[in-house]
Amino acid sequence: MPKEIDRVFKHAIVRIPGRNFADGLTTADFGVPQYEKVLQQHARYCESLRACGLALTTLPADLKHPDSTFVEDTAVLTQNAAILCRPGAPSREGEVAAIRPELKRFFASLPAIEAPGTLDGGDICEAEDHFFLGLSLRTNEEGVRQLAAHLAKLGYTSSVVDVRSMTSILHLKSGIAYLGDNTLVVMEEMADNPLFRDYKLMRVPAEESYGANCVRVNDRVLVAEGFPQLTAELKGHGFDPLVLDMSEYRKMDGGLSCLSLRF
Ligand code: GLY
Secondary structure (H helix, E strand, O other): OOOOOOOOOOEEEEEOOOOOHHHOOOOOOOOOOOHHHHHHHHHHHHHHHHHOOOEEEEEOOOOOOOOOOOHHHHEEEOOOOEEEOEOOOHHHOOHHHHHHHHHHOOOOOOOEOOOOOOEOHHHEEEEOOEEEEEEOOOOOHHHHHHHHHHHHHOOOEEEEEEOOOOOOOOOHHHOEEEOOOOEEEEEHHHOOOHHHOOOEEEEEOHHHHHHHOOEEEOOEEEEEOOOHHHHHHHHHOOOOEEEEOOHHHHOOOOOOHHHOEEO
């Protein structure tokens, strides 16, 4: 029985990775991404979003910003609104101006996180009417404060999850995902956070923690290849996993959610 959908997605914005993708930021130690595979994995990701019923806006590669295929970091999208981010890494700041005109086509107003606030979209986890705001090495307290105020005006509540001491993850959503049906996927290291106590938790064992960055897209859950316990658990909870090879993106600290803005 497929799980009920809390939010139906109709569109996604993606950006083709540039041939200088390997020049982006990373802390991972999995080697240098192979560009042919980068493109193949991106193409398969886009096909999968289409198979989930989404219409795609595909932006061209932006060679000025090697990390710009990780479009999720440029904006926070709610059901009816978009808030522009201000990425915490200086090399990524210009990505926001490049995404703005695309979002303008779909959203009437585009409030923005302003300096000295910094905020990466990957730190923001929407769970229906509540948002978890990750305080990380990219997203600072002022960024979180500004976003919480924008969300409150839109009728959403929020709470802050401090991941600054968790060196194994870049962003909050490297470690948690909301799947609807009051269900949170959460990496073991974060699973005992009292903020998550009212949710059904799918705890991801340490050896599969990269898999925690999975994404519910309509009837499916996109999940990275190579995490059999998590994939089996998703099935066991009635979700329908769509497994994608993410090896080249993992080398650049990227995950499934980072590769699209969904709305
Ligand atoms: N390579 C993704 C990031 O560091 O932002």
